[in-house]
Amino acid sequence: MLSLRLARGSHPLVLLRRSLVAVAAAGASFLLLSALGFAASHPADPDGALARLLWCVVPLAATVQLARSVARADPSTRPGAGFAAAGLGPARLALLAGAVTATACAAGSALALLAFLHLRGDVGGSWLLWAGSGAADRALGGDRPLPLVGAVTLVAVVPVVAGAASAAGLWPRQPGAGAEARTVRPALPTVATGPLTPPPHRAASALPWGVALTTAGLALGAYAGRGAHPSSGALVSLSGRFGGSAPEVVGGWALTVAGLILAGPGLVHGCGRLLAAGRPGPLRLLAGRMLQQEAGLIGRPVGVLCAVASGLYGALRLHEAAHGRPGAHSFGPLTDLGVALVLMCAFTAVLNAAMEARSARRRTTDALLRLGASARLLRGAAVTRGVALLLLLAPVVWGVAQLTTMPFTHR
Known part of the structure; x- marks a missing residue:
């Protein structure tokens, strides 16, 4: 009730x-x-x-x-x-x-x-x-x-x-070492009391582990996919066992996806560091610092979206290799439904995290407006953050998809 x-x-x-x-x-x-x-x-x-x-x-x-x-x-x-x-x-x-x-x-x-x-x-x-x-x-x-x-x-x-x-x-944890992990909204710096300098962030600490998992998944997929070739009648367009795909190949893909998700916060944090590197102006400085602060909140959904985009691009490449020409056949209504469902969930999760981040930095935004920052500057910083993430993550998605499907599309 x-x-x-x-x-x-x-x-x-x-x-x-x-x-x-x-x-x-x-x-x-x-x-x-x-x-x-x-x-x-x-x-x-x-x-x-x-x-x-x-x-x-x-x-x-x-x-x-x-x-x-x-x-x-x-x-x-x-x-x-x-x-x-x-x-x-x-x-x-x-x-x-x-x-x-x-x-x-x-x-x-x-x-x-x-x-x-x-x-x-x-x-x-x-x-x-x-x-x-x-x-x-x-x-x-x-x-x-x-x-x-x-x-x-x-x-x-x-x-x-x-x-x-x-x-x-949402279950409450015992206070202690895991207290920071259950914080929904990371603490943002108060502009009115000090410089916009982020505290040491733990989001970048998982980046090496994510890269290691992704590399291991690509290596396992390349090793298990030796001699395999796309097949138009298979469920996953690969020859082998288990419904048309070898279990080792599926395991390699799973490791790659897990690595991208784990590396998501680190990639977002690194993008913020690159934006704020050198001698940035107010626009780049604000966009970079905000990305670093929000990496723990939006990084994991962004990593999931990268994994979904990479998997979809790789599936399209395998489908084209199986049928010999781009766009030859549809995946089928059930597969299309699954793809649309996963894409909708990934995009919605990213938008939801972005709205959470916007709500979390509301006090900081109000402080910037009181200090004389224009609304145009804040909108420009938001656009800069989005463009920077797109420019950084698009090559990552493309490269992972290429490396994942290379053993099956090059004979």
Whole structure:
């Protein structure tokens, strides 16, 4: 009841974020149900069914990351005097955030189940052209009965995992060495009391580990991909085992993605250092210092977005190599749905982190305006930060995608 009252009184932007979480949960649940439908209609192909189910981990992870980001930015989950007086401490607020996230994801999963049954023809004929052409029967297993227990289990996966992850992300830690890790908004320097010089930041400390993981993933993928070549009939356009892709290749890709995500804060911090290097003017100095301060907040979502962009570009290269010409064939409706879902979650998480950073530096912005800084200068600094990140991260994404797909596109 408290969750419903908080939802009714929430800001429209907060409601939009929760709606995006519900949409992402619906997409992830639909993909899980599609894997179940394929397994039901292809009992003689357990490897293909298992491969499709495991590839659903990618949109599921993207949905969970978006749900955690939205739960962290939700104003109703922040400790306050009124909540504490009513007996809602940090632990109960974390549970409340998990319940709100699970409710939104459950609504999306229920809609996905209804859409899935509708496309299969279990609850009436579908008006969609894709379903009317018979493609839905082949892709969703409409010619075989759907296991009820399996469908209910897969529908419950997204709400349970997303709710538990949101509650765990906001759960209060014991004060001590991990106190800084649970701080949602990093402390920004106060311009009115001192120079705009950031304190020592720990965001850059994970950069070497991220580079090491990325290098290890590229090396493993290159070693495991020797002799492999793109195949137009494979699930991931590679010859080999496990649904068309060798497990070692998938492991190398996973290490590369983990390395990019881990290196994200360090890359953002390094971009800020480059902007503020030398003898910068007010515009570059302000943009660089802000990037350094916000690296711990926006760095991880930016790393996820880099990993998604690199993976998408690499998949396009493999698809073109498999079919012989660019844009020869579509990935298919289910794959397109997964790609759109992951991209939406990654972009939304970055925008959400940017809005959190803007809210965190509000006092600093007000201080700069009181000191005489113009609004044009602040807007120019924001544009400079975005352009600098794009110029730095675009070559990184392109280089990682090229190195990842080189063993398979060069014979």
